[in-house]
Every structure is written in structure tokens, then in C-alpha cells.
Amino acid sequence: xxxxxxxxxxxxxxxxxxxxxxxxxxxxxxxxxxxxxxxxxxxxxxxxxxxxxxxxxxxxxxxxxxxxxxxxxxxxxxxxxxxxxxxxxxxxxxxxxxxxxxxxxxxxxxxxxxxxxxxxxxxxxxxxxxxxxxxxxxxxxxxxxxxxxxxxxxxxxxxxxxxxxxxxxxxxxxxxxxxxxxxxxxxxxxxxxxxxxxxxxxxxxxxxxxxxxxxxxxxxxxxxxxxxxxxxxxxxxxxxxxxxxxxxxxxxxxxxxxxxxxxxxxxxxxxxxxxxxxxxxxxxxxxxxxxxxxxxxxxxxxxxxxxxxxxxxxxxxxxxxxxxxxxxxxxxxxxxxxxxxxxxxxxxxxxxxxxxxxxxxxxxxxxxxxxxxxxxxxxxxxxxxxxxxxxxxxxxxxxxxxxxxxxxxxxxxxxxxxxxxxxxxxxxxxxxxxxxxxxxxxxxxxxxxxxxxxxxxxxxxxxxxxxxxxxxxxxxxxxxxxxxxxxxxxxxxxxxxxxxxxxxxxxxxxxxxxxxxxxxxxxxxxxxxxxxxxxxxxxxxxxxxxxxxxxxxxxxxxxxxxxxxxxxxxxxxxxxxxxxxxxxxxx
Amino acid sequence: xxxxxxxxxxxxxxxxxxxxxxxxxxxxxxxxxxxxxxxxxxxxxxxxxxxxxxxxxxxxxxxxxxxxxxxxxxxxxxxxxxxxxxxxxxxxxxxxxxxxxxxxxxxxxxxxxxxxxxxxxxxxxxxxxxxxxxxxxxxxxxxxxxxxxxxxxxxxxxxxxxxxxxxxxxxxxxxxxxxxxxxxxxxxxxxxxxxxxxxxxxxxxxxxxxxxxxxxxxxxxxxxxx
Numbered sequence: 001x002x003x004x005x006x007x008x009x010x011x012x013x014x015x016x017x018x019x020x021x022x023x024x025x026x027x028x029x030x031x032x033x034x035x036x037x038x039x040x041x042x043x044x045x046x047x048x049x050x051x052x053x054x055x056x057x058x059x060x061x062x063x064x065x066x067x068x069x070x071x072x073x074x075x076x077x078x079x080x081x082x083x084x085x086x087x088x089x090x091x092x093x094x095x096x097x098x099x100x101x102x103x104x105x106x107x108x109x110x111x112x113x114x115x116x117x118x119x120x121x122x123x124x125x126x127x128x129x130x131x132x133x134x135x136x137x138x139x140x141x142x143x144x145x146x147x148x149x150x151x152x153x154x155x156x157x158x159x160x161x162x163x164x165x166x167x168x169x170x171x172x173x174x175x176x177x178x179x180x181x182x183x184x185x186x187x188x189x190x191x192x193x194x195x196x197x198x199x200x201x202x203x204x205x206x207x208x209x210x211x212x213x214x215x216x217x218x219x220x221x222x223x224x225x226x227x228x229x230x231x232x233x234x235x236x237x238x239x240x241x242x243x244x245x246x247x248x249x250x251x252x253x254x255x256x257x258x259x260x261x262x263x264x265x266x267x268x269x270x271x272x273x274x275x276x277x278x279x280x281x282x283x284x285x286x287x288x289x290x291x292x293x294x295x296x297x298x299x300x301x302x303x304x305x306x307x308x309x310x311x312x313x314x315x316x317x318x319x320x321x322x323x324x325x326x327x328x329x330x331x332x333x334x335x336x337x338x339x340x341x342x343x344x345x346x347x348x349x350x351x352x353x354x355x356x357x358x359x360x361x362x363x364x365x366x367x368x369x370x371x372x373x374x375x376x377x378x379x380x381x382x383x384x385x386x387x388x389x390x391x392x393x394x395x396x397x398x399x400x401x402x403x404x405x406x407x408x409x410x411x412x413x414x415x416x417x418x419x420x421x422x423x424x425x426x427x428x429x430x431x432x433x434x435x436x437x438x439x440x441x442x443x444x445x446x447x448x449x450x451x452x453x454x455x456x457x458x459x460x461x462x463x464x465x466x467x468x469x470x471x472x473x474x475x476x477x478x479x480x481x482x483x484x485x486x487x488x489x490x491x492x493x494x495x496x497x498x499x500x501x502x503x504x505x506x507x508x509x510x511x512x513x514x515x516x517x518x519x520x521x522x523x524x525x526x527x528x529x530x531x532x533x534x535x536x537x538x539x540x541x542x543x544x545x546x547x548x549x550x551x552x553x554x555x556x557x558x559x560x561x562x563x564x565x566x567x568x569x570x571x572x573x574x575x576x577x578x579x580x581x582x583x584x585x586x587x
Numbered sequence: 588x589x590x591x592x593x594x595x596x597x598x599x600x601x602x603x604x605x606x607x608x609x610x611x612x613x614x615x616x617x618x619x620x621x622x623x624x625x626x627x628x629x630x631x632x633x634x635x636x637x638x639x640x641x642x643x644x645x646x647x648x649x650x651x652x653x654x655x656x657x658x659x660x661x662x663x664x665x666x667x668x669x670x671x672x673x674x675x676x677x678x679x680x681x682x683x684x685x686x687x688x689x690x691x692x693x694x695x696x697x698x699x700x701x702x703x704x705x706x707x708x709x710x711x712x713x714x715x716x717x718x719x720x721x722x723x724x725x726x727x728x729x730x731x732x733x734x735x736x737x738x739x740x741x742x743x744x745x746x747x748x749x750x751x752x753x754x755x756x757x758x759x760x761x762x763x764x765x766x767x768x769x770x771x772x773x774x775x776x777x778x779x780x781x782x783x784x785x786x787x788x789x790x791x792x793x794x795x796x797x798x799x800x801x802x803x804x805x806x807x808x809x810x811x812x813x
Contacts, residue, residue: 111636179647183640191636200615214602217643218595221651225658229750238746239669240662256669256743261661265654268591300615312599315592552615572619 027113028539029098032120034430036094039120043127044087045501050079052498059491061472069471070158073142076469078133080145081167084273085174086127088415092280093178093216094123096422097185097209099430103529104206106194106547106569108540110184119184122177129170136162144469146266149241149259153234155248165234168227175220175227185213194528196549200304201568203527203553204297207304208283211311212276219272219315226265233257263325267318274411275314279307281418282349285371287553288421289353291525292368293360294564296554299352306345313342323391324398332391339389343382350379361557361564365523366440370421373448374414381410384459399469402462405455413451420447420504427508428522432535433515439507446500453493457486526567527553591653598646641789645796648758652800655754656807659747663811666743672813673744676732682725683805689718690798697791703780709773712787715794716766719759726752744811751804755797762793 023031054075057067067075098116102109110116133140142158143151151157152164159167189210193202202210229240233254241262242254290297297303319327319335353375362368384406387393397403420443427435466479473479521530533543547569555566558575566575663670692715699707730749738745769786772778 112640183643186643187636187640190639198613198615200613217647218598218650221647222654224651225654229658232746232750236740238740239743240746256667258662258665261658261665264661265658268654296616315595551619554616
């Protein structure tokens, strides 16, 4: 069988020989995962720095002469694009996807290791091209992360000559990298699972990453199409998106292009992108909650179906980002309906997370704190999404701070909390050492409470009608002076939260050498990655023999069992105790 | 947009029904035990991974072309008087025939590889590749003809023609890269046909796929030409 040929041979073909093949041009999924994660976190820190600069300007307008209005727009654009694509997408799929899929499925590696390596290096190239935009004449683009034409390519917008082209090229390169990685992740899940690992025995983390990758493979082409066409508009003078406009007093050479077409293409990618980030977070948080509450995930099969349903529905809601674009109002009605329908499977997931905790043996470990924090933030962000999904409520709130508060809660803070929880959870397996617990708790509480201090007031600012993306507000009558005080408070909170991330970084580096040795399974978890013969796992993951899976990933607190967990690779005759009867009724 | 949505809906539907539904009705919390040794694993498809990888790639490329075609129709629909249809160069018919011959050549190579006829594999594979190169040259000729008759990038319909044919051509170039690598491996006289079997089969699938994409593109362009 083909499967035997890839996964069960004694030695993988690409055994690393030298330092360079082991750590730099490595084809080992674990090394590539770390390369992806370090690069993503590195560029994410740049985006964090940009948000600090933005907050300084908003909290204390005109106090910092180095932030000109054009710079402010550039910071907004780069912050948004980096966070959504180069940090979250790359970290969840390139980082966690690479590390977890082969280990959790019981494979020795990805099925196309060479392409996997290529994927990382092409991703790095995309990041470098993006960063290069800071150093070209005119600087990076200031068009906003949505890059709407015509203003994105017309003079007057910062970076309209070099910056926008570099951004589009970088996105194109990123999509190539993602496609190479994504084909790998999907094929590995389909082909390289170990014996006994049926689809319905896969941990939800793998399910989430698997579905998100499929979404990405189908949705990223829409971004590629819009990037290619806008590059041509910008460089070769075509009129795909650019209408006839008078720009800076001069009629532009373009004629008849459709900006609305760009919005359709962009959001046909942009909305699935939300779920490309959210589904891995959903999956990972399910596993964190189950492990640290010592209880099987509630409604496992329903969780899988909900992931599938959300994935399918995410392709038919894109125009709810475009209610004020002037499109046909009947469209708005249709998309409001689909948007509210997608809340159903999402709510099922939230109920199931809460019911997993119900009467569980909750251990308030640091990963668990982050996982529970995620539930709070996600519910908050999700509820304001119901407001914005309705056309009549959305129209007055469009492009205000309400929107900023909403999507930072649901798509910024929530996935990032899961990222942190996941790092605290898997760091012991990756490095062999525990992260410092006290520093972790400080990091959690400051981040969790701090993000509320940042984003809750933004909802009030939005209801006042304060528009987003403004450099300064001047003497506008409808904005009361107290709004400025809210901005000062938000800025102070943002600075504190940003500082707390330095504690986390310190913890990551310090614990590499000073952390408590973790042992192979510090959380007493059932999934396969904790059952490797070595910690951290060696090349090939499983020593001479692949694991065999006998049960699902959630046998926690099984009545009659010796311990409160039974790993997936323990045969039935070695683990007395029936599968939990409560589990059978739970779903 | 509706083209893309329909495409994705069909694709997702196929995946969900064909692959998952049967498997997603089991009760993992009740069942224990592993399948016997000879069934290899938990339910993977008995297809080589490279083939699955290729089919996934074809789905991604279909999404790409579906979106380009959606954009084409939407741009036409949104146009405010600046849309003037292109008169397609006649040479496109010849090119279509060339690409069809190229596909035939690849298919013949695939048949020969299955029968382990090494010499025929060499001949047919070479022919298939050369016809594809001829197709690309013909496409460039079509560009120059179009350019000569005054359709520049400023005309949106012409810009779309250049764009769609360029994207298709680039995909064919990618295929020719893999084809070239396979040809190099076929040079030694001591060639075992098994070594190239998978490459030839994957190339053939990709070639047929690009032929279908071209036929769809050509039909779309023809139906909207002057």
C-alpha cells in the first residue's frame, strides 16, 4: 500500500545529516513548524509596535511629531495585514498545523517534506518583500488593510507607487507558500494517519486545521485574482478596478473599471479568511478545554459537523462586509440571512465548550485560563457580530470604532488567546521544558483584562459615531470631549498589554534553558503527540514502530480506569473500564 | 461570483458526501480497537499521495480560474460604456488543435508507460511536450495579432484576453517544467519505466485538465467576442 511506503518504513528518506539540513534547510515538519512560528511571531511584534504607535497618536494627538497623518495610515494598513495574514494565518496553519498534524495523526512527517520546506522559505520571502515596503520611496501603502481601489493606487494615498505594488506582490508570494503548505496538510490528513486513526478519532485540533486549510485553498485564489488585477491596474494602466476619476486635479488615464468588483473578490477571500483563523482556534481550544477539565469534549460529532457547516457557510456571507458599498439592497437581505444562519453552528460550538466544563474536574492551569478567556472574548465579539450582520444596524455603525471593537474581540483577541494557550500547552513537548507558571499567570491576567479595557470602550466610541482610521478628530461637534479621555485610557491599557507580551517573550526564551523539565506528558493528555518515545520528538517522531490507535481522543475520567485518562494508543485489554457511559449520551 | 460559489458548493458537496458522511456517522466514544493489520490504517484512500496532491491542486486552480471568469463577467456587467468586445484572432482555433494534440500525445505516453514500452514513452512524451510549446508560441502569435489590430491593455476586454491567456499559459509553463524534468530523467538508456511512471501519469492528468480549462476559457471568450 502507498501508505506503508510513506509512513511505516524504518527510516525516513530525508534524514538530516548536518547542522544546515537539520535546522535551516530542514524537511522535518517540527523544525519547519518552529521556523514558521518564530517568523510569524517576529513579524507580529512589528505589527504590535505599529499598534502602539497608532495608540500613542490617538491618545495624545500631536504630541509625537514623528507620526505624520500619512504614517498613521501606513501603520493601520501594515498592522492589519500583518496580523491577519502574516501572523495569524501563518502561525495557525504553518506553525501549529505543521507541528500537530503529523504528531496527532501518528505520521512520521508530512507526505511532501520537500514542498513543506519550500513553503516556509517562500513564506519568508513574502515577509521580506512586505518588510521591504518600509524602506522604499514613499514607504508602505496606507490604503487600509482592505486595499480598496481606486484610492489604493492613486497619488495622494501613502505608498501609492511602490508600497502598494510590494504589498500585492508579497500577498501573491504568500499565497504560493500557503498553497504548497496547504496541499501538504490536507494530503497528510487524508493519507498518512496511523492504523486505527479514523476520521472520527482525530482530535478536534486536527479537524479545525484541516477544514481551515481547505477553506484557505479555495479562498486565497480570490485574493490572488484581485492582487494580480490591481497590480496590472497600477503598473500597466489597465482598468479592471479603476474607474474614470479626476485625481489631484488631473483626469486619470483609467476608464470604466469597477471598484465594486474588487470588493466582491476581496471579501470572497476576506470572509473565509476569518474562519481560516477561527477554525484552528476552535479546534485547539476544544482540546485544551477537554484536557484541562479532565472531561471528554461534549458533543464531539456535533463539533465536527459544526466545523464543516461553518466552513461551507463561510463562502456565502462575504457581502455582509459591503452593506454600504451601494450594491443591490436585496443582496443585503440575502447576506444578512446567511450571516445569522452561520451563528447557529457557531453557537453549538460555544454551548459544547461550556458544557464540557460543566461538572468537569477543572484545573486552572495557564493553558486552561487562556482557553476559558477565549470563550468570554469570543462570546463578546460574536454578539456584536449579530448587530453588525443586520443591514439596518450596520449602516450607521459602518466604519466606526464599533466595528474596530467587534473584529478585534472576535478575530484579534480570541484567536490570540488560543495561540497563547496553545503555546503554553505544547511548549513542554516542543522544548522539553515547562514555561514559568507565575509569569504565565501574569501574562494571562494582564492580557485578558487589558484587552477588555482596550476594546470595550471602543464600542461606546463607535455608538457615538466616531469614525475609524482618522488621524485626529479636530473640533467635531458630535464628539464630546470625554471621548478623548476614553482614548487616553485605551492607550494606557494598550501600552500595558503590549508590555505584558514582553513578559511572555522573556518566558519563552528563559524557559528554554531554565524551565522545569517537563517529562513526556505533563498534562496527562490522551492525544498521540504526548505518547512519543522522546521529548522533544526526534526525527521520524515514533522510533522504530508507528503507533496504533484504539480509541478516540477524549477518554478522560473513564469510570473504572486506573488513571483519569487513557491515551489513544492503549489497547482495550490494557485499559479496564468501559468507555464512559456519560460520553455515549453526551452527543 | 455566482460561478465561483456554484463551483465551490459542488466541490464541498462532493467532498462531504463522497468522503465523509459514511465515516462521520460512527460513534467513536463507543467503539474501541484497531482495524486488522492488512487494512493498513484508519480509512485513507488507496491512492498515491502525489495523485491526491495533484487533484487538490487542480481544485485550487479551478477556484482561481472560476474567480477570473466571474471577474470577467462582472466587469462586463459593471461597465459604463467602455466595453468593446474583441475580435478574436483566427489562430486560436489552430492553437486549440495543438493543445488537443498535446493532450493526445500525453495520453499515448501514459498508455505506453503502463505497457512498459520505454521507446514509445520517449516518443509520445516528447511529442506531447512539443505540441504544448507550439501552443504557447501560437498564443504569443495571437497576442501580437491582437496588438497589431489595435487592442491594447487600455481596452478592458482585450486586457482580460491577455490576462486570461497569460494565466493559462503560465500554468502550462509550470507543467512543461515538470515535463522537462521527466524528460531529463528519461535520457539514460538504462531507464526503468517504473521510475517515470508516476511522473508521466501526473503530467497527463494535468495536461488534460489544462485542455479543459482552455476549452472553457475559449468558449467564454468566443461567446463574448465581436
